[in-house]
Amino acid sequence: MTLERIYDVVVIGAGPPGWTASIRLAKTGMSVALVENELVGGECNYWACVPSKALLRPPEALTEASEVEGAKQAVRGLLSAESVLSRRDKFVDNWDDSNMKAMVEKAGVVVVRGQGHLDGPKRVVVSSKNGGIALVANQAVVLSTGTRASIDRKVKGLTEAQPWTNRNATGAKKVPSSLAIMGDGPVACEMAHVWSSLGTKVTILSRNDGILSRYEPFVGERLMNVFKHRGISVRANVNVKEVERPNHKQDHPPLNITLDDGTTITAQELLVAIGRTPNTDKLGLETIGLKPGDWLQVDDTCLVQGVEGDWLYAVGDINHRALLTHIGKYQARACASAIIARAHGTLTSSNSGGSRSCNSYDPWNKWVATSDHAAVPQVIFTDPQIASVGFTEKAARSLKINVRAVDCEIDTVVGAMLHTDGYTGHARIIVDDDRHVIVGATMIGPQVGDSLHSATIAIIGEVPLERLWHAVPSFPTMSEVWLSLLENYGL
């Protein structure tokens, strides 16, 4: 007989969305079990955002110093690859989750190690080396198992060639001499920049016209130019047909990568960064009538659709709303508030088998993830950084919003000129011309990442442009880009 324990809430998956929900629930006095099969902290902390930024920041800081007259005279050496990698090791706590586990437990959350899966409504079974245990949830079960790198099974030999995923790319202990990258999104671009900075010859293999095709067009064009100057080659409109790691006497021989244009390239490693697969295949979804391996559709409180009884939530990547750590944490905050509100009867709407629309709640309540629809921010930590929030012009038009794109060269802003000699950057806001509010913003340029939040606040605050005109940017900061944008809009 399986040992059984009862909690108010059981959370499966201890990445940022999982631990955020757990801690918030535990702080209200609920008993919470948090199940994790790998490391508490998840993909983000150990194999994605954190190690990536830890690796990207040293070349960025050094480049900035090298681009400021007076400082550059002091830069006489090269980036130390060994120190960059050990900086990364430090930020991922050498892949040891003791600190993260202690933080979670300090908040009163019970961490349960093992593979968790549903075993019917409100019941989670955790299998581990030490046997099984069943966790029964009084109130809710929250799924937050995230995603893993997708491997294109149509590419012959790909799996056998043991390609890199984001995990190897952020965790490598040695600098490869050459690296080919399948993909053209943020992971591909950040990793191209990291390894190229450390001396690797990088080739990006894009199935699209260029890179970062889901963003405003100027972003990919400009980053591609920078990449070209850095010696990163971008092969556009190519598909990988076949991969082979020849079995000769070398310890770790280079790969031969055959493309659909008939050419072959050779690289020591191949990073596959073409998308993500939800970790829902081993979650026991079949025991509650859902299909294993699928993305989970949720409403704005993150209740999983198609399940009776308002008890199953999914936060983070697996609900496929926006695959970003901060959005997962945001959903977790909303989800925790929804669980508490439902427990107290404050939120009474019931989940009638998926018939309710995702937007039937009043927006901007504490228990709904309203920003998922129109205010998702993202920063890509390449150098230059890329920051975007809300809709691109194209996306807004496809939603029939009457928009105008307003542009500005950040180079013309005195604060940018002073930041680094020869600063170049570009900013665009997307203005809803009927409502006179901003619905999107995109910037590319050194250190634009922390300027993004002002756009995010303008969007979620629905602050009219005529009022934004009174938000005075300090001279000489880069934020004066706002002044140029509003002037270019016609204010």
Next chain:
Amino acid sequence: MTLERIYDVVVIGAGPPGWTASIRLAKTGMSVALVENELVGGECNYWACVPSKALLRPPEALTEASEVEGAKQAVRGLLSAESVLSRRDKFVDNWDDSNMKAMVEKAGVVVVRGQGHLDGPKRVVVSSKNGGIALVANQAVVLSTGTRASIDRKVKGLTEAQPWTNRNATGAKKVPSSLAIMGDGPVACEMAHVWSSLGTKVTILSRNDGILSRYEPFVGERLMNVFKHRGISVRANVNVKEVERPNHKQDHPPLNITLDDGTTITAQELLVAIGRTPNTDKLGLETIGLKPGDWLQVDDTCLVQGVEGDWLYAVGDINHRALLTHIGKYQARACASAIIARAHGTLTSSNSGGSRSCNSYDPWNKWVATSDHAAVPQVIFTDPQIASVGFTEKAARSLKINVRAVDCEIDTVVGAMLHTDGYTGHARIIVDDDRHVIVGATMIGPQVGDSLHSATIAIIGEVPLERLWHAVPSFPTMSEVWLSLLENYGL
């Protein structure tokens, strides 16, 4: 007989407020004369913000690179003082205003060189080496002559000792061996940081308990600690009694500075940064019934109070609302809109000799500088940077606003940890607990300057905290400080 020319608007003073107003007016088709006795671009461009930031950025960039493992290994030399100074020279165009003049003229503004002063209503006389000329304004005269450093005449020997003002401190061609600074505000702190970085032994002489006493208390305390570590000494609660530059055989002998605590210090230079004096003494104010040398009181459209007929405006420092370039430019934009609106009859209120309150206009209109009252931002470009907007806790309480101060250590934000190893910083928001909006924010930490604008937008947008909760900061940016602040508030 004096030559006479007629313009729609005559602007005296070509600093940022002056040229901003001129260009905006000229672009609507008005004829505009801009009178300048020194350099087009003004104090800010040549002797304040721009050279200061040009000097401050190299040490900042170098420090940042030195505080990132992997990058720091490449930093093997010292800051090049010579290159830092030549960077400054480049940013001030070697004190040549051809570029700025060309920019202004390109917009259709007529630049008139010489000392401009009022000669009765709507009449400006410009005296120059080439004689005099009278400019008659159809619509309006805008005064924007700014301020100059105040010299404390009670200090014996101060004027005779030829102390530095901000002009010498930002313009010096050589690094002094030692520098004493009278003052404890932004100019004193920025210049202490600049010259200390270049090797000067700096002593700050503060009449107050510490430095930056007008800001949230943690700001001065923290910066003072940093200064201490850098070898900058701060003497608190002291007044300079006497200054003497002994007349012995050295070319430029050091000064003896006697303090009111009986001690004497010696320094090669003495910077006086104790405040500003309005450049209104030679403006002919007496010809229209105002007192020369006074600050000019204005309403929210920047109309000077106490003058009949709605024709005289004052923008920038001289109206004493907030002595900051960006606020001067903001006022200039409002003032230009007001002049246009009054010319078209859109804005009809008349200025009845100062009897109207400053706030009798609808706030947030294009022609009023509403943000002057409650949303003035400022960034001090020391390292760490200091950024503030709106009210301090103390100021809000003195206005009987029911506020709560909410704090957060920026060190706990992952994005900050990743920025520089050992990042330390602190943030505070001031929340109006009745209206549930933010009325002030202050931050200290590396690169916080561009994070300020998000707070400014939150304040002017009057975005409720419950809505701000939906402004998701990107992970891992420093903007996640917002998440901590709102959580610490109780969301």
